[in-house]
Amino acid sequence: AQKITQTQPGMFVQEKEAVTLDCTYDTSDQSYGLFWYKQPSSGEMIFLIYQGSYDEQNATEGRYSLNFQKARKSANLVISASQLGDSAMYFCAMREAAMEYGNKLVFGAGTILRVKS
């Protein structure tokens, strides 16, 4: 079974509007972490936001927020006030059972976001 599911292969959003990118996960661990990364066409992977499974509040980083619904096992990324530079591939990832180091990430298939002017 897929551990990380991103059901939207591609999304369009109008500049200055908000967009939600979906991510659901599957784990039996109580302690885990959820991440979002942005990959522009240049290829680099840019860390955006992190949510720990025990964090009571949804994570926010500037225009990025993570809508964490633990019971539904979803961790959707919300980008507010979209900009043309937000056009990129977005990956959701999960880390299970955190160790002191060497924690693997499992990535979803990604969602391509295109911002229209």
Place this chain on the structure above:
Amino acid sequence: GAVVSQHPSWVICKSGTSVKIECRSLDFQATTMFWYRQFPKQSLMLMATSNEGSKATYEQGVEKDKFLINHASLTLSTLTVTSAHPEDSSFYICSAEKNSPKNIQYFGAGTRLSVL
């Protein structure tokens, strides 16, 4: 900040030659670094986990003699693609794990390898 440098960003080589890719954490120490491979329009595939001072741990199906990994210091890991062939052409990207406080992986810019 957490900056990871990867070099080279692009390399073309002849079939049969070896190529070395470097991954450096510039402003933090990384006990663990990771090497991924990415095919066009696909997600990242973990190849191996690189641990400072010890042997790398390879994922199932990844040839350890083909993809040599060395993690000689807390800021440098190298991936050597030995006797490269056209099917090794791909995008390779590394990450370094910053332990404190959230064990976040920060990525390099990636290396595009083309084997002729």
